Amino acid sequence: MKTSVFLAGLAVAGLAAAAASASTLSDVQKRGVLNCGVNTGLVGFGAPDANGHWTGFDVAMCRAVAAAVLGDSSKIKFVPTSGETRFTALQSGEIDMLARNSTWTFKRENDLKLTFVGVNYYDGQGFMVKKSLGVSSAKELGGATICVQTGTTTELNLADYFKQHNMQYTPISIKNDAEGKQQFLAGACDAYTTDASGLAALRATFEKPADYVILPEIISKEPLGPVVRQGDEQWASIVRWTLYALIEAEELGVTSKNLEELSKGTKNPELNRLLGSEDNLGGMIGLDKLWAKRAIAAGGNYGEIFEANIGTSTPIGLARGLNAQWNKGGLMYAIPFH
Amino acid sequence: MSLAEDRPDSGFRLSKLVYDSRYRGYTIQALFLCALFIAIGWLLSNAAANLARLGLSPSFDFLWNRAGYDISLKLIHFTNDSTHGRAALVGLVNTLFISVLGCITATVLGVIVGVLRLSKNWVVARLMTVYVEIFRNVPLLLWLLIIYAVLTAVTPAPNAYRGANPSAHMWFWGSVAITNRYIALPAPMFTHSLGFADLGIFWISLDFVALVAVIVAGVLINRVILRRASRIQEATGKRPTTWWSTLLLILGPPVVLLFALGLHWDFPALKGFNFRGGVLAPNSIFALWFGLSAYTAAFIAEIVRAGILAVSKGQTEAAHALGLRPGRTMSLVVLPQALRVIVPPLISEFLNLTKNSTLAFAVAYADLGATLGGITLNQSGRALECILLMMLIYLIISLVISAVMNVYNRSVRLKER
Numbered sequence: 058m059k060t061s062v063f064l065a066g067l068a069v070a071g072l073a074a075a076a077a078s079a080s081t082l083s084d085v086q087k088r089g090v091l092n093c094g095v096n097t098g099l100v101g102f103g104a105p106d107a108n109g110h111w112t113g114f115d116v117a118m119c120r121a122v123a124a125a126v127l128g129d130s131s132k133i134k135f136v137p138t139s140g141e142t143r144f145t146a147l148q149s150g151e152i153d154m155l156a157r158n159s160t161w162t163f164k165r166e167n168d169l170k171l172t173f174v175g176v177n178y179y180d181g182q183g184f185m186v187k188k189s190l191g192v193s194s195a196k197e198l199g200g201a202t203i204c205v206q207t208g209t210t211t212e213l214n215l216a217d218y219f220k221q222h223n224m225q226y227t228p229i230s231i232k233n234d235a236e237g238k239q240q241f242l243a244g245a246c247d248a249y250t251t252d253a254s255g256l257a258a259l260r261a262t263f264e265k266p267a268d269y270v271i272l273p274e275i276i277s278k279e280p281l282g283p284v285v286r287q288g289d290e291q292w293a294s295i296v297r298w299t300l301y302a303l304i305e306a307e308e309l310g311v312t313s314k315n316l317e318e319l320s321k322g323t324k325n326p327e328l329n330r331l332l333g334s335e336d337n338l339g340g341m342i343g344l345d346k347l348w349a350k351r352a353i354a355a356g357g358n359y360g361e362i363f364e365a366n367i368g369t370s371t372p373i374g375l376a377r378g379l380n381a382q383w384n385k386g387g388l389m390y391a392i393p394f395h
Numbered sequence: 396m397s398l399a400e401d402r403p404d405s406g407f408r409l410s411k412l413v414y415d416s417r418y419r420g421y422t423i424q425a426l427f428l429c430a431l432f433i434a435i436g437w438l439l440s441n442a443a444a445n446l447a448r449l450g451l452s453p454s455f456d457f458l459w460n461r462a463g464y465d466i467s468l469k470l471i472h473f474t475n476d477s478t479h480g481r482a483a484l485v486g487l488v489n490t491l492f493i494s495v496l497g498c499i500t501a502t503v504l505g506v507i508v509g510v511l512r513l514s515k516n517w518v519v520a521r522l523m524t525v526y527v528e529i530f531r532n533v534p535l536l537l538w539l540l541i542i543y544a545v546l547t548a549v550t551p552a553p554n555a556y557r558g559a560n561p562s563a564h565m566w567f568w569g570s571v572a573i574t575n576r577y578i579a580l581p582a583p584m585f586t587h588s589l590g591f592a593d594l595g596i597f598w599i600s601l602d603f604v605a606l607v608a609v610i611v612a613g614v615l616i617n618r619v620i621l622r623r624a625s626r627i628q629e630a631t632g633k634r635p636t637t638w639w640s641t642l643l644l645i646l647g648p649p650v651v652l653l654f655a656l657g658l659h660w661d662f663p664a665l666k667g668f669n670f671r672g673g674v675l676a677p678n679s680i681f682a683l684w685f686g687l688s689a690y691t692a693a694f695i696a697e698i699v700r701a702g703i704l705a706v707s708k709g710q711t712e713a714a715h716a717l718g719l720r721p722g723r724t725m726s727l728v729v730l731p732q733a734l735r736v737i738v739p740p741l742i743s744e745f746l747n748l749t750k751n752s753t754l755a756f757a758v759a760y761a762d763l764g765a766t767l768g769g770i771t772l773n774q775s776g777r778a779l780e781c782i783l784l785m786m787l788i789y790l791i792i793s794l795v796i797s798a799v800m801n802v803y804n805r806s807v808r809l810k811e812r
Contacts, residue, residue: 141769145778148449169776170450190554200667202576207769212464216475219465227467227576227669229759230770239544240759244552245575245678247668287450 081153081285081292082343085126090134093119094152097137099234101258101366101373102158111135114366115156118177118283121352122154122299125344130355139233140209144169147286154296155284158252160210170287174297177282177359179379179388181275182214183253185260188270190247195274199224204237204246206230211251214277234259248272252279254367254375261372294342302349305331305391306358308382313357320350331394338394359389446779455784457775458483464770466761468677471597479771484596486766487788493680493762494749494792497687501748502741504688505695510725512700523696530693536754538690543682543758550575550678556665570662572670577677579663579670586657602656609648617644679760683752691748698740702733734807742800746793753789763788 085091095103095116103113111119111133120130136152147155148169158180159165161173184203186192195218205212207230219226229246231237238259241249249256253275260266283300285293306312309328311319322334329335332353333346340346356362363380367373381387412422446453458480465475466485470492473485512523530538551563553574565572572579589601620640628634663673706729714724755762756769763785772781 141773144776148451165776198668200669200671202669207765207773209773212770213774216463216465220475226465228465229467229576230761230765231759232756240547243547243575244554245547288448 081289082126082295085153089127090132091119091123091127091154092134092136092152093123094136094138094143094146094155094157095119096157097139097233099158099255099258100262101371101375102254103135103156105135112366114178114362115158115283117356117362117366118156118300118303119154120355121303122283122296124351124355125299125302125348126295128351130351140206144171144284147171147284150286153285153292158255158281159284160252161280161282162210172285172287172293173280173282174285174293175282175300176280176388177300178254178280180252180254180279180281182211182250182277182279183256183275184248184250184272185241185256185269186248186272187244188268192248192272195272195276196222196224198226198248200226201247202227202229202245204229204231204240204249206234206237206251207232209251210277210279215250218276238262252281254281254373257373257375258367261374266372291343295344298342299349299352301391301394302331302352303359303362304382304389305394306349306353307360307389308384308391311353311358312361313354316350316353320347327394442779453780454777455780457771457777457780460775462771463774466766468680468761479767479775482771483763483767483784486761486763489760490749490752490755490762490764491792493683493687493752493755493760496684497691497748497752498745500684500688501691501695501744504692505744506699508692508696509699510703512696513703527693527696530690531697535686535690535751536757539682539686539754539757542686543678546678546682547575552576553665553669556670570660572663572665574670575678576669577675578681580674580676581660581662582672582674584659584661586659588656605652605656606649609652610645613644613648617641620644677760679755679758682758683755683760686758687748687751690751691744694744694747695741698737698744699733702735702737703729705736706732731807735809738800738804738807742797742804745796745800749792749796750789 093116095111095113098104099113101113103111103115105111116135119133119135123133124130136146138146138152138155138157143155143157143159144165146152148171156177158178159173160180161176165171166173184195184198186198192198198219199222203215203226205215205228212228212230215226215228229240231240234251234255237249237251240246242263249259251259253271256271260269260271263269283296285296287293309325309331311328311332316332319328320332320334322329326335330338332350333339333348337346339348342348357365360377360382363375363377364370367375369376377385377387379388381389383390411418413419443453459478461475462477462479462482463475464482466473466482468489469485470488471481471485473481508523508526511519512527514520514523550573553572553576555561555563556565556572556574563572570581585602589605591598591600592604617640620637624635624637661672663670663675665671669675710728710732711724714728715721719727752762753764753768756765759765767781767788768785772778775781
């Protein structure tokens with residue numbers, strides 16, 4: 058008798074579990090708030106300022122999506138995630154999307170059942186050392202103690218690189234950037250390794266940034282991009298095309314300044330389709346005509362977001378490099394809005 | 396006989412399950428068990444259904460995949476070509492290593508503090524009170540963080556030992572260097588080494604095995620001689636002098652062996668970024684070891700104090716009346732009786748220490764939580780599997796500790812005949 062009750066219980070439970078979750082878009086619209094997973098604090102990419110207002114390159118992606126979907130770039134609940142918790146948070150439905158300098162890899166997409174909707178920053182892993190160490194190349198780091206953030210592709214790249222170059226090293230696995238900074242500044246490790254953009258962001262928070270150099274070697278490809286769960290193609294499309302809308306806007310010369318004027322209609326049909334004065338692209342992904350206009354209005358086009366958060370005029374001081382438009386020597390290439 | 400005939404003998408009826416107090420207990424227990432199984436089944440099937448909805452099926456295959464990362468502290472063979480399973484094993488060995496070290500020092504420290512807290516010396520007793528209250532009332536994580544931060548911030552970087560006029564100097568005639576990464580110690584080397592034996596997952600030095608063997612042999616032979624001395628003492632009233640044979644048996648063989656093997660020391664020296672040669676013991680070990688020991692010792696001290704106070708005062712007075720000095724009274728009369736009270740709660744403290752070692756992440760010590768529950772979890776993305784496996788492993792460790800300590804408890808508890 059006990060077994061049959063047990064089986065009946067299982068059946069009931071199975072039914073209860075099946076009745077969850079329909080579409081992420083309707084969930085978000087019903088909730089009125091976008092749950093966006095971001096870094097716990099990486100200046101330039103995702104960090105709260107002194108007033109608790111989240112800013113950064115990845116945060117701008119959240120804001121653009123919120124503007125496109127909810128019509129208000131401030132209706133976001135930012136969920137700080139660590140390197141370890143980010144994908145679980147996404148899988149469990151705690152967040153609707155993840156914009157947290159996460160590398161797009163085969164295993165993450167196919168083994169963890171996640172969809173990387175695109176690349177918003179082409180990065181690569183580098184090393185930072187104290188200038189006084191007199192090291193000018195990563196190949197001179199044999200025997201060094203290296204601080205590496207745990208729970209990232211960084212650890213694997215590091216092991217591979219030193220193996221390829223037949224060098225020894227001692228890894229110190231640190232939990233987050235704050236701890237890594239403390240260890241690195243105290244001299245507990247000779248070098249700090251993470252994505253080159255992260256190194257630049259970290260260096261900007263040092264007291265004397267000029268005393269530290271980022272070595273020229275980039276030892277890996279790190280395409281960073283926003284992530285959503287697999288199984289909801291519509292939601293993936295919304296996030297993907299919001300990203301492309303920002304990139305396309307830069308290519309077409311749409312900025313936050315001329316946006317209003319251009320959205321009234323121009324001679325360029327592609328631009329008109331993007332901004333909604335012609336055709337109804339938004340309707341095809343469950344949104345309205347003006348979704349892309351609102352997304353661009355939230356923080357400007359891709360180039361504006363880049364310059365405002367991590368560009369050469371900011372303390373982070375990153376050059377566009379690979380992240381320039383495709384027609385300017387970079388890899389940023391929006392899929393056409395046809 | 397007539398009583399038996401009067402009793403209604405209707406056998407078992409279904410209604411008895413509710414109305415008969417003899418059976419009601421079983422009914423309630425059965426219902427409770429059913430409810431429990433349903434609850435557990437619901438949780439399991441809910442997790443399974445949700446995982447299936449995400450397209451994730453629980454699997455432990457990843458344990459046989461290449462790990463691809465390096466671990467700085469490893470007591471068994473491991474390279475980045477080893478499997479995730481082996482990485483978990485490295486973490487497990489590290490966890491056991493720090494737990495055993497911690498349990499030993501926490502017990503020693505705890506007993507000393509517990510005894511001293513009852514000292515008649517006002518200053519000593521109060522100092523111990525301060526120690527206990529400070530350590531037991533601040534979370535362990537904070538202790539670990541502060542100890543590690545101090546070790547990192549106060550000690551010099553290896554670079555400080557460089558050059559003709561270094562800003563830091565090595566200790567003990569240039570043999571030991573304390574840095575903010577590790578403590579570099581000289582390592583024993585042997586000219587005529589016996590080599591190493593490969594035990595599958597780790598190498599063991601045969602020199603070390605030989606050394607342990609001669610020491611154990613010396614102690615055993617010494618024990619025989621002491622027993623003979625006691626026999627002679629009981630028979631004749633005169634104890635033969637044994638101190639020189641004891642000294643010879645304990646010290647002699649190891650010295651001869653070390654000399655025969657050609658013992659010399661490999662001193663650490665600064666080469667490149669770090670010290671080379673010798674033994675480099677990472678600071679994370681010391682921070683975690685000290686933190687766990689000092690914290691748990693505060694609790695053990697209280698247990699020891701309670702145990703001692705539980706022994707009737709008459710025992711101490713009787714011992715004094717027999718002419719035993721306070722030290723011997725404590726070790727011969729009071730502590731053996733107090734152990735009975737001390738051991739059961741001591742088991743809990745050992746379990747706590749082992750489980751608290753998961754805070755190793757705060758000091759970058761590669762324990763089970765850092766390998767299986769940290770890097771492997773992230774690289775494989777198998778959060779549920781990794782955490783379940785970790786829970787199972789800690790459960791087994793704890794049950795083993797409990798079992799061993801229960802055996803010990805049985806040997807010290809009051810034998811009632």
